[in-house]
Amino acid sequence: MTSPPSPTPPESVIRPRIRPRRLRRTAPLRRLVAETRLSAADLVLPLFVKEGVSAPVPVGSMPGVLQHTRDSLRKAAREAVEAGVGGLMLFAVPATKDPIGRAATDPDGILNVAVADLVAEVGDATIVMADLCLDEFTDHGHCGVLTDDGHVDNDATLDHYARMAVALAEAGAHMVGPSGMMDGQVAAIRAALDAAGHTDVSILAYAAKYASAFYGPFREAVDSSLTGDRKTYQMDPANTAEALREIRLDVAEGADIVMVKPAMAYLDVVRRAAETVEVPVAAYQVSGEYAMIEAAAANGWIERDRAVTETLTCIRRAGASIVLTYWATEVARRLP
Incomplete structure (x- = not known):
């Protein structure tokens, strides 16, 4: 039994001449016309190192992420560099904390x-960055030193940031990442670095860092001691114009990259x-x-892998030329 002939479309149906779907037809076509490309060199891998542990410690809320020993940190750094990752951002978990975060400026402190370990291991092949903040080192978990009544003292904190910047530069850091959102932090750090002769050390400024609910697992990763919140210095999620003001200020103060x-x-x-x-952003x-x-x-x-790649591509598409992600090494390995 033969099938009836297909009905002839009515004369009023106009077949499209312009067909955007032509360029989506095959994977090579989609790849050829892609407007945004993700490269391993765009990615920076955040890493955690913990003082006083004999084996890496898994972060329960972040599957696959570890608090490293110094030895396992070097291994993870090598693997990232071999995969083509563009840089490493280091966070440290000290064995002891105090009200002013002395371990942050101690040349023999874990950070x-x-x-120095990373610079010796992979320093010629990548950019070694270090988070510049006190929250990992203070027993109260805030990003600065506190006044007697428990508020973060902006200007006193800048003095600590300046000393921390010089300590990191002397350890060999290529780039420092001030993340505390203190007013004037970039200017204070730039002045301290220049005065100490570290004019080539660059600054990646956390210029628009929001008081976000999405930091919870990070606090586990750094064994945070935070009490209260950081809403008096991190930004209100409702604001955009304020973010642009912060970004312009950081650039004017000498930031080489804003984040x-x-x-x-x-x-x-x-x-x-x-x-x-x-x-760069x-x-x-x-x-x-x-x-x-x-x-x-x-x-x-x-679908995990698709979701990971999609989110990173969308961040690049929005305008970021650099993306910090805990998937950096994994994604770099599977990029063409």
Whole structure:
């Protein structure tokens, strides 16, 4: 039995002459016309090193992320560099904390010795960056020193940041990342570095860092002692114009790169930053963003690898030329 002939379309149907779908037909075509490309060199891997541990410690809320020993840190750094990752951002967990974070400026403190380890291991092949903040080192968990009534003292904190910047530079850091959102932090750090002869050490400023709910797993990763919140110095998630003001101020004070943090919920800020300044714009895909995707994938709700690549591509598409992500090494290995 033969099938009836297909009905002839009515004369009123106009077949499209312009067909955008032609360029989506095959994978090579889609690759050829892709407007945004993700490269291993765009990615920076955040790493955690913990003082006094004999084996790496898994971070429970961040599957696959470790608090490293100095030895395992060197190994992870080598693997990242071999995969082509563009840089490493180091965070440290000291064995002891105090009200002013003395371990942050101690040349023999865990952050400074770990920076020296990385520079010795891979320093000629990548950019060794270090987080410049006191929150990992203070027993109260805030990003600065406190007044007697418990408030963060902006200007007193700048003195500590200046000393920390010089200590990191003397350990060999190529770039420092001030993340405390203190007013004037970039100017204070630039002046201290220049006065100490470290004019070539660059500054990646956390210029628009929001008081976000997405930092929870990170606090586990650095054994945070935070009491209260950071809303008096980190930015209100409702604000964009304020972010642009902060970004312009940091550039005027000498920032070489500015960063928006978090990334995924703030892509509009990333876009506006890229349109506002001429220095490179970075974005940090933070711990909560990482944990959400890993948890959803573990439950079979999303395709993990596709979701990871999609989010990173979208951050690049928004205007970030550099993306900090805990998936940096993994993604770099599978990029063409």
